[in-house]
Amino acid sequence: MRVLWEKQSATVAEVVEALTGKPVLAYNTVLTIMRILDRKGYVAHEKTGRAFLYRPLIDQNHARQSALRHLASRFFENSASLLVLNLLNDEQLDAGELKRLKKLIEEVP
Numbered sequence: 001m002r003v004l005w006e007k008q009s010a011t012v013a014e015v016v017e018a019l020t021g022k023p024v025l026a027y028n029t030v031l032t033i034m035r036i037l038d039r040k041g042y043v044a045h046e047k048t049g050r051a052f053l054y055r056p057l058i059d060q061n062h063a064r065q066s067a068l069r070h071l072a073s074r075f076f077e078n079s080a081s082l083l084v085l086n087l088l089n090d091e092q093l094d095a096g097e098l099k100r101l102k103k104l105i106e107e108v109p
Contacts, residue, residue, distance in 0.1 A: 004043060010053070
């Protein structure tokens with residue numbers, strides 16, 4: 001999804017090429033994921049020549065919020081504060097990052 005959000009549309013080959021990291025994903029693996037995302041309504045595709053061009057149907061913020069709601073409901077008793085506390089306890093945050101987080105929390109309406 002990150003590649004599609006950045007490029008706004010891409011073929012499977014373009015997604016494979018844009019992915020960096022280990023292990024390198026095979027074309028067929030990315031194709032399978034794209035088909036699943038299409039079936040679930042996260043992306044759409046259109047045929048361009050011999051390839052399918054995929055584009056995202058949901059924006060990145062919506063996907064993040066949905067994933068966090070799912071995570072909170074499955075593992076944190078639907079508690080956002082419990083999720084955040086576990087994240088803060090698990091991460092090794094320096095003083096600057098903690099200060100930035102405090103400022104962000106104060107700005108939340």
